[in-house]
Amino acid sequence: MFCSVLFLLLLSLLAFIAKGRWKCQGPGPCGSKTLPSPRPLPLLGHLLELRRKDLPVRFMELSRRYGPVYRLRFGTQDVVVLNTTELIREALIKKWSDFAGRPQSYTADLISFGGKDLSLGNYTAMWKIQRRLAHSSLQRSLRTNLEALISQEAQQLCQDFLSYGSSPVDVSKDFSLHTCRIISSMTFGVLFDKKDPEFQVIHKCIGDVVQLWSSPNITVLDSFPFLRKLPNASLDALMQAVARRDAFVKHQLEIHKETFQPSEIRDISDSMIHFLQERKQQEQTPAAAGGEEFDEDYIHMAIVDLFIGGTETTASTLTWSVAYLMHHPQVQERIYSEMLEVLGPERLPEYSDRVHLPLLWATISEMLRLRPVAPLAVPHATTRDTSLSGYFIPKGTVVIPNLYAANHDETKWKNPTQFRPERFMEAEDPKQAHRDVLSFGAGARVCLGESLARMEIFFFLAHLLRHFRFLPLVPGQLPDLCGIFGINLRSKPFQVRFVPWTEPGKDEGQE
Numbered sequence: 001m002f003c004s005v006l007f008l009l010l011l012s013l014l015a016f017i018a019k020g021r022w023k024c025q026g027p028g029p030c031g032s033k034t035l036p037s038p039r040p041l042p043l044l045g046h047l048l049e050l051r052r053k054d055l056p057v058r059f060m061e062l063s064r065r066y067g068p069v070y071r072l073r074f075g076t077q078d079v080v081v082l083n084t085t086e087l088i089r090e091a092l093i094k095k096w097s098d099f100a101g102r103p104q105s106y107t108a109d110l111i112s113f114g115g116k117d118l119s120l121g122n123y124t125a126m127w128k129i130q131r132r133l134a135h136s137s138l139q140r141s142l143r144t145n146l147e148a149l150i151s152q153e154a155q156q157l158c159q160d161f162l163s164y165g166s167s168p169v170d171v172s173k174d175f176s177l178h179t180c181r182i183i184s185s186m187t188f189g190v191l192f193d194k195k196d197p198e199f200q201v202i203h204k205c206i207g208d209v210v211q212l213w214s215s216p217n218i219t220v221l222d223s224f225p226f227l228r229k230l231p232n233a234s235l236d237a238l239m240q241a242v243a244r245r246d247a248f249v250k251h252q253l254e255i256h257k258e259t260f261q262p263s264e265i266r267d268i269s270d271s272m273i274h275f276l277q278e279r280k281q282q283e284q285t286p287a288a289a290g291g292e293e294f295d296e297d298y299i300h301m302a303i304v305d306l307f308i309g310g311t312e313t314t315a316s317t318l319t320w321s322v323a324y325l326m327h328h329p330q331v332q333e334r335i336y337s338e339m340l341e342v343l344g345p346e347r348l349p350e351y352s353d354r355v356h357l358p359l360l361w362a363t364i365s366e367m368l369r370l371r372p373v374a375p376l377a378v379p380h381a382t383t384r385d386t387s388l389s390g391y392f393i394p395k396g397t398v399v400i401p402n403l404y405a406a407n408h409d410e411t412k413w414k415n416p417t418q419f420r421p422e423r424f425m426e427a428e429d430p431k432q433a434h435r436d437v438l439s440f441g442a443g444a445r446v447c448l449g450e451s452l453a454r455m456e457i458f459f460f461l462a463h464l465l466r467h468f469r470f471l472p473l474v475p476g477q478l479p480d481l482c483g484i485f486g487i488n489l490r491s492k493p494f495q496v497r498f499v500p501w502t503e504p505g506k507d508e509g510q511e
């Protein structure tokens with residue numbers, strides 16, 4: 001068995017060498033330059049880099065030696081890494097359609113009806129329809145009473161924390177349950193009880209899908225096809241979680257179809273069903289859309305992506321915010337005073353108040369900058385031969401925008417590793433400084449949920465900081481701020497006490 005695996009591995013590596021030469025070793029077309037690249041290992045290329053846990057930081061280190069853009073080789077795939085705001089903007093905004101693709105992936109196809117996914121799907125005619133539909137359905141939902149829903153959730157969370165008394169809290173689960181409730185209410189019109197078993201199952205299941213899909217036992221299947229034939233317990237677990245996820249979404253869509261009224265669009269599912277029905281009525285021929293039909297699978301996957309995107313990302317940013325604010329109690333106090341001054345002792349925060357709460361708004365941007373939850377975005381792929389900063393980049397190259405590096409770029413941010421929300425308020429052009437934070441990506445693939453995420457982070461932090469000081473369990477025992485790098489940048493688990501401002505203990509947990 002071992003010998004045959006070795007033999008297959010060797011065959012696969014030989015295929016990799018044969019296939020795998022950078023399509024433009026010399027100067028590219030029109031005299032363009034060849035991208036710098038660290039010396040590759042024989043046979044393996046730069047594959048061993050992928051073992052690094054802190055890949056965004058490692059990519060930043062490499063950029064100090066090889067420049068802000070360089071080329072690596074993983075398996076049979078050329079990968080170009082971009083490490084500055086300027087380069088990421090040039091690729092994703094200026095040349096957006098050249099860089100709007102996603103790499104073909106066996107494992108992504110397995111969990112998305114053969115690639116009918118919004119976030120992982122390639123830049124095709126069907127994908128454009130899917131993205132436009134998801135965008136308009138989400139925007140519609142944002143306009144209808146969303147502010148009230150999020151504010152209510154934030155108040156509910158404060159009540160929950162009050163009810164825990166002085167017991168310590170692991171905030172990440174609570175945040176994630178609340179963001180999941182919000183997106184499920186927007187998508188399916190159901191505000192689940194946090195303790196509802198069906199809700200608990202779907203909440204766990206979407207977390208499992210992300211976790212398993214990004215585990216090494218699964219990602220290896222993309223690089224080494226022969227391993228797909230071998231037994232794989234992680235793959236079995238992934239497919240079981242995907243089956244649970246799909247059964248839940250299908251059930252919700254069936255309920256919606258049975259009760260659908262075109263005159264009363266209740267939520268995102270209704271918006272999408274409406275679109276599909278109208279499209280069928282117009283008898284749009286498959287040929288008109290490039291030979292393929294826009295079917296219910298695309299709606300199903302768009303909903304899955306909104307669900308996944310809408311849960312852990314925002315919850316993770318909120319968890320990071322609590323961790324950093326525990327290290328900076330003086331910032332908590334200043335935000336509390338800012339809110340007292342603007343809102344008085346009684347009035348609840350509204351989203352329009354954010355312009356009058358510059359320190360709170362700056363703290364949110366500083367958190368997004370320092371701890372981008374998707375530090376390497378989602379890999380892009382070039383849709384045609386193109387160039388970047390004078391370097392030739394062939395069609396089909398995988399492009400990784402290192403958002404973490406852009407947010408830590410020393411030429412743009414002074415002392416970039418420091419938590420200093422004031423940098424946004426002191427900037428010559430504060431609006432531009434907020435826009436320079438690239439944590440939501442940019443261009444054709446920019447995060448669809450940015451407005452929702454910002455609104456959620458604002459309401460949850462505003463309500464929490466208005467009620468409580470965030471204190472460590474034991475004075476001085478503060479959360480680790482290094483984090484766990486993976487597909488997402490998560491904080492390590494920590495516990496916090498939420499102590500009402502009216503209670504004593506002001507001097508606890510100082511830096």
Ligand code: HEM
Pocket residue numbers: 118119120131183305306307309310311313314317372373374377378379401403439440441442444445446447448449450452453
């Ligand atoms: C703090 C919160 C969030 C952050 C930092 C974040 C960040 C990102 C990033 C970096 C990308 C990839 C961009 C690229 O490929 O260049 C992305 C894509 C995406 N996000 Fe978010 N996100 C957040 C919240 C949300 C929410 C709340 C939703 C949904 C309601 C959402 C839905 C999506 C979707 C659907 C995509 C795929 C877009 C595409 O491929 O066209 N995200 N997000």
